[in-house]
Amino acid sequence: MDANSLSYGIAAVAFGLLALWLFARRSPLVSGRPLAMACTLSTFWAAAYLFAPKGFPYGIVELLRNAGWYYFLLTLLGNHGGRATSRLMLFGYCGAALVLHVLLWLGVLGNSGWLLLFVGSAAALVQAVVGMVLLEQLYRNTVPEQRWGIKFLCLGLIGLFGFDFYLFAESVLFRAVDYSLFQARGLVNALAVPLILLSVSRNPDFVLRFSISRRALFHSASLLAAGVYLLLMAGAGYYIRYFGGDWGGVFQTVFLFGAVLILVIALFSGTMRAYARVFLSKHFFAYRYDYREEWLRFTRTLSEGEPGLHLREHAVRAMAALIDSPAGALWLRGENSRFQCVAHWNMHDASGDEPADSFFCQFLERKEWVIDVEEFDRLPESYGGLPALPEWLLALSAARYVVPLVLHDKLIGWVLLAPTRGNLQLNWEVNDLLKTAGRQAAGYLAQLEAAQSLLVARQFESFNRMSAFVIHDLKNVVAQLSLLLANAARHKHNPAFQEDMLETIGHAIDKMNRLLMQLRKGAQPIDNPDKVAVDALLRKVLESKSLARPKPALVAEPAPVTVRADADRLERVVGHLVQNAIDACQGDGTVLLACCQRDQWLEMEIRDTGCGMSEQFVRERLFRPFESTKNMGMGIGTYESREYIRQLGGEIIVSSTEGVGTTFLVRLPLPSSALNDQTGNMSLEERKVL
Numbered sequence: 001m002d003a004n005s006l007s008y009g010i011a012a013v014a015f016g017l018l019a020l021w022l023f024a025r026r027s028p029l030v031s032g033r034p035l036a037m038a039c040t041l042s043t044f045w046a047a048a049y050l051f052a053p054k055g056f057p058y059g060i061v062e063l064l065r066n067a068g069w070y071y072f073l074l075t076l077l078g079n080h081g082g083r084a085t086s087r088l089m090l091f092g093y094c095g096a097a098l099v100l101h102v103l104l105w106l107g108v109l110g111n112s113g114w115l116l117l118f119v120g121s122a123a124a125l126v127q128a129v130v131g132m133v134l135l136e137q138l139y140r141n142t143v144p145e146q147r148w149g150i151k152f153l154c155l156g157l158i159g160l161f162g163f164d165f166y167l168f169a170e171s172v173l174f175r176a177v178d179y180s181l182f183q184a185r186g187l188v189n190a191l192a193v194p195l196i197l198l199s200v201s202r203n204p205d206f207v208l209r210f211s212i213s214r215r216a217l218f219h220s221a222s223l224l225a226a227g228v229y230l231l232l233m234a235g236a237g238y239y240i241r242y243f244g245g246d247w248g249g250v251f252q253t254v255f256l257f258g259a260v261l262i263l264v265i266a267l268f269s270g271t272m273r274a275y276a277r278v279f280l281s282k283h284f285f286a287y288r289y290d291y292r293e294e295w296l297r298f299t300r301t302l303s304e305g306e307p308g309l310h311l312r313e314h315a316v317r318a319m320a321a322l323i324d325s326p327a328g329a330l331w332l333r334g335e336n337s338r339f340q341c342v343a344h345w346n347m348h349d350a351s352g353d354e355p356a357d358s359f360f361c362q363f364l365e366r367k368e369w370v371i372d373v374e375e376f377d378r379l380p381e382s383y384g385g386l387p388a389l390p391e392w393l394l395a396l397s398a399a400r401y402v403v404p405l406v407l408h409d410k411l412i413g414w415v416l417l418a419p420t421r422g423n424l425q426l427n428w429e430v431n432d433l434l435k436t437a438g439r440q441a442a443g444y445l446a447q448l449e450a451a452q453s454l455l456v457a458r459q460f461e462s463f464n465r466m467s468a469f470v471i472h473d474l475k476n477v478v479a480q481l482s483l484l485l486a487n488a489a490r491h492k493h494n495p496a497f498q499e500d501m502l503e504t505i506g507h508a509i510d511k512m513n514r515l516l517m518q519l520r521k522g523a524q525p526i527d528n529p530d531k532v533a534v535d536a537l538l539r540k541v542l543e544s545k546s547l548a549r550p551k552p553a554l555v556a557e558p559a560p561v562t563v564r565a566d567a568d569r570l571e572r573v574v575g576h577l578v579q580n581a582i583d584a585c586q587g588d589g590t591v592l593l594a595c596c597q598r599d600q601w602l603e604m605e606i607r608d609t610g611c612g613m614s615e616q617f618v619r620e621r622l623f624r625p626f627e628s629t630k631n632m633g634m635g636i637g638t639y640e641s642r643e644y645i646r647q648l649g650g651e652i653i654v655s656s657t658e659g660v661g662t663t664f665l666v667r668l669p670l671p672s673s674a675l676n677d678q679t680g681n682m683s684l685e686e687r688k689v690l
Helices: 003-025 032-051 058-080 083-106 113-140 144-149 151-174 179-202 214-243 245-267 270-284 291-302 311-322 359-367 373-378 391-395 428-491 495-522 534-544 567-585 615-620 637-647 672-678
Strands: 328-333 338-345 353-355 401-407 410-417 530-533 562-565 591-598 601-608 651-657 661-669
Touching: 003 032, 003 179, 032 058, 032 179, 058 113, 058 151, 113 151, 113 214, 144 151, 151 179, 214 245, 291 311, 291 428, 311 328, 311 338, 311 410, 311 428, 338 410, 353 359, 359 401, 359 410, 401 428, 410 428, 530 534, 530 567, 534 567, 534 591, 534 601, 562 567, 562 661, 567 591, 567 601, 567 637, 567 661, 615 651, 637 651
Parallel strands: none
Antiparallel strands: 328 338, 328 410, 338 353, 401 410, 530 562, 591 601, 601 661, 651 661
């Protein structure tokens, strides 16, 4: 008996006895019968090499044996929910390989010996890789405390598939089979039988609990797909070289370079990765998402960077990462009961505001539904209670998903996301994930707003405490000076001393009393504002700034018009804005003032050609208390100016460009009598000042 017969004979006997023992056990479990079937096919495989005549289709036997082990491994892996689909895919591949082997055996593809050897070895090599990938998934995703029960099974089968990989890889590379390795193959397979038997004795029921890692499956699937692709491209390249004549080598090099380049592009493509994740989640898992991993990543993204810094942008990024969206923007409720865009990520054209009492906002607050803009366009009836989407939303080309942010059943905003790279379709699972993440993000954002409000309140408290101390000290000074003034009567015999002393002390008392009145008045609300002539007020402000550089000037002489306000406070507002414009120019530039009546509003414009401000600074810091770009500034002037204008029913609108300049537009409502008196008094040139 030669070495080949002895080797494969031992393998046939070993697998045959194991198969008989397994069938005799009559295990009622799902995994018992597939294991017995795999051992039976391995018995026939070894017997084929022992007794089959020359010309027998050994490739078909190899494929059937490997398919039996695939079926057994898939049965164990099938507990996680993807059994039917994964079986269908894998046995679809086995069916295609079977057809290929039949065509080779019948000589349809040619009778060349090298072609039969190359195709057969390459197919066996791929089958060995598939087996090792399945084993890797089985061992990696089994709960650690149960791995002892399958450890020897995995060792035995990895030896079986690993030996095949080495044997057929060498055959593909050197275009010849190493017969010493081939003869030892039967004994190597027989050595796996005791290991399988030991594993069955340790875990006779093969009841395993799995913890499938989506990341590991994604990487394994990517590696397997890349390996199969490279093998196919290598075969095609060899075919081109063989039949390409004198140019075969050149064509082969160019073809292989292009194939590798396409593979690299596919591996680095975000869209391809997104499609792969969706495909694997759909066909290999009962649930699309690994919620533990997604939640850890979501929380990590929200908490990146310094505490509270750019949290709004991080919230958009975290929501977008859940569905592989490349861009997004955030809308939050403002102080004027309107939702405004406050942050964006890769969606620079995001804009628009929405009233809090609109149908759109009420629908988001009541239903908490994630709105798919494309689905709403096709099936608006599926969003019952929402008659139409806002015009500003439809005007955004990158708008696809609207995720509400609800806290304590109150809508605080929403996140607008761009279409996903994998063309994700909304279903119950995606909706639940986005809704839950939206509530989590709403909590973070509300906490940020509360922290900022608390900080401002504490700063105001410190400022008010400081003001109280100042007033107290001033009172003491006034009392001392009053006493000094009373005692000065003793020196009435010196007329010159009396005159100078009385004049100086009286002036100090008047000045300090005015300061006290200003501090007290600034903390009080406006009860009965008077009519203020705006044209006279502007001339007074310009006169007070006449020594400044650059010197502010009027664009045109304003027409007489009055508004209801406190003259001193309105003068301080305009004076503060003019002084800021002067400081921004730093002595080089122009500061212009203009005033006109537009409909029922008085509009005052302060325009400068200074350094300007960024959009982010205007949105986040300009009107925030105690935020100042000046070295000696307290940062409350602009905030106080805006609050006072709002008390009057007006608003301050800012437009600024860095390096170009800034424009402050102060709009105040005109009294009804002023509207009637002023109609027709303004020239066309005055109306076009702004």
